[in-house]
Amino acid sequence: MSELIAKDREVVVPGQIVAKGMDFLPSQGTYRNKENVIANRLGILSVDGKVLKTMPLAGRYMPKKDDTIIGKVIDILVSGWRFDINSPYSAVLPLKDASFDYIARGADLTKYFGLEDYAIVKITNVTSQNLVDLTVKGQGLRRLRGGRIIKVNCHKVPRIIGKQGSMVSLIKDATNCKIVVGQNGWIWLQGEPEMETLVYKAIKLIERESHTKGLTDRVKELLNNKGGKK
Amino acid sequence: MTKFKRPSGRKLDEPRKIEAEAGVIKKADGSARFKIGDTEAYAAVYGPRDLHPKFLQNPKTGILRCNYSMMPFSGDGTRVRPGPSRRSKEISMVTEKALTQVLDLKDYPNAVVDVFIELPQTDAGSRCAGICAASIALADAGIKMKDMIPAVSIGKIKDFLVVDLDGDEEHLDDNEAADIPIAMIPSTEEITLLQMDGIISKKDLKDALKLVKPSLIKIAEVQRTALKKKYEVEGEK
Numbered sequence: 001m002s003e004l005i006a007k008d009r010e011v012v013v014p015g016q017i018v019a020k021g022m023d024f025l026p027s028q029g030t031y032r033n034k035e036n037v038i039a040n041r042l043g044i045l046s047v048d049g050k051v052l053k054t055m056p057l058a059g060r061y062m063p064k065k066d067d068t069i070i071g072k073v074i075d076i077l078v079s080g081w082r083f084d085i086n087s088p089y090s091a092v093l094p095l096k097d098a099s100f101d102y103i104a105r106g107a108d109l110t111k112y113f114g115l116e117d118y119a120i121v122k123i124t125n126v127t128s129q130n131l132v133d134l135t136v137k138g139q140g141l142r143r144l145r146g147g148r149i150i151k152v153n154c155h156k157v158p159r160i161i162g163k164q165g166s167m168v169s170l171i172k173d174a175t176n177c178k179i180v181v182g183q184n185g186w187i188w189l190q191g192e193p194e195m196e197t198l199v200y201k202a203i204k205l206i207e208r209e210s211h212t213k214g215l216t217d218r219v220k221e222l223l224n225n226k227g228g229k230k
Numbered sequence: 231m232t233k234f235k236r237p238s239g240r241k242l243d244e245p246r247k248i249e250a251e252a253g254v255i256k257k258a259d260g261s262a263r264f265k266i267g268d269t270e271a272y273a274a275v276y277g278p279r280d281l282h283p284k285f286l287q288n289p290k291t292g293i294l295r296c297n298y299s300m301m302p303f304s305g306d307g308t309r310v311r312p313g314p315s316r317r318s319k320e321i322s323m324v325t326e327k328a329l330t331q332v333l334d335l336k337d338y339p340n341a342v343v344d345v346f347i348e349l350p351q352t353d354a355g356s357r358c359a360g361i362c363a364a365s366i367a368l369a370d371a372g373i374k375m376k377d378m379i380p381a382v383s384i385g386k387i388k389d390f391l392v393v394d395l396d397g398d399e400e401h402l403d404d405n406e407a408a409d410i411p412i413a414m415i416p417s418t419e420e421i422t423l424l425q426m427d428g429i430i431s432k433k434d435l436k437d438a439l440k441l442v443k444p445s446l447i448k449i450a451e452v453q454r455t456a457l458k459k460k461y462e463v464e465g466e467k
Binding site for chain 1 (some may be wrong): 259260277278279280289292332334337338339340341369370371372373374375376377378416417418450453454457458461462
């Protein structure tokens with residue numbers, strides 16, 4: 001007789017038995033040991049019919065193809081730039097993906113991206129050894145000028161963006177700030193100084209309480225109380 | 231056989247009072263505090279991150295690197311000199327080996343997960359406390375691991391097997407005392423750390439391994455509760 005021991009949306013920890021019996025199937029973040037399905041990382045359990053998964057609550061960002069992220073130039077190479085992308089691995093932006101202009105051999109690359117510049121980039125490829133390639137050719141991809149960067153846990157990004165971007169639109173509308181959320185947990189924002197502070201508070205609130213219900217209402221309340229546009 | 235009374239008044243198979251807490255060091259990727267009696271360990275996990283020096287990199291998997299250290303003012307002052315020592319190097323190594331068994335770092339080739347263990351206060355059983363804290367910290371950092379690793383010591387004083395020796399008990403019987411730190415994977419009951427200081431018979435060692443299991447399972451439960459508590463508190467806001 002199969003039995004689900006942990007509840008759906010419950011926080012599970014490594015080694016915790018989440019279900020007994022052969023009717024349940026282990027998936028990401030769970031494994032089978034004889035009759036038992038056991039969690040193998042800290043996360044929120046998601047029960048999808050027979051399939052048991054855990055959604056991670058912590059951990060570093062792992063680069064994925066087609067993710068739009070924010071990176072910081074940490075080195076200039078012979079034919080490209082090396083970016084810190086808030087992950088265990090750094091990424092390379094090759095010359096051909098850096099600009100629509102023709103960049104001659106031996107040109108001064110700092111004209112395009114200097115050290116410590118931030119940019120919105122897209123991941124074009126990730127190899128088995130986690131070598132990452134980037135591009136800035138694409139809609140919305142560019143070098144960032146001005147504004148500020150805030151850093152959050154990358155697993156909270158979906159909640160910050162919200163369903164079809166609802167949460168981030170809510171903040172944008174209330175504060176008149178430009179906001180770009182990178183999948184790697186780095187967020188760029190630009191606006192009036194007081195409004196930037198308000199955005200910072202709102203995003204930190206979402207990060208802290210991302211796994212609770214009624215979050216949108218609390219964010220609205222914060223934005224209204226602190227002088228955001230109603 | 232006459233009855234043996236432990237100086238602390240505990241039962242033979244009773245560990246000291248245990249406290250555990252996850253996420254105590256905010257800037258770390260994962261962290262924990264584990265206190266058993268008067269022995270207290272802090273562990274912080276950084277990574278997976280870039281591994282240097284480069285020759286240590288393994289293209290097949292990420293590696294675990296542990297660093298155990300007693301703070302200069304910990305313990306009773308006899309053993310401690312600031313900085314690394316032969317002893318701390320050995321304990322770092324056995325900690326690494328005890329924890330690697332449950333970790334899955336295949337997703338992080340060439341990277342390293344750094345674990346720093348510091349003990350502000352020690353009263354025997356420090357490597358076990360360190361392993362317990364490190365295990366919680368690794369889980370808190372979101373690293374894939376198939377189970378928690380609880381660890382505790384078991385010893386023999388005056389012909390009696392006792393769980394979780396404290397400092398006083400360690401020095402009680404100079405001739406025949408034995409002190410055996412053990413770490414175990416609870417779900418499979420595989421042992422990942424087994425060291426011994428002293429003399430013990432084969433039969434006693436087997437009995438000791440049996441006697442220590444309930445305590446290890448209890449510690450694993452404390453570790454899991456500590457992790458869950460971190461998210462409960464936030465959830466209730």
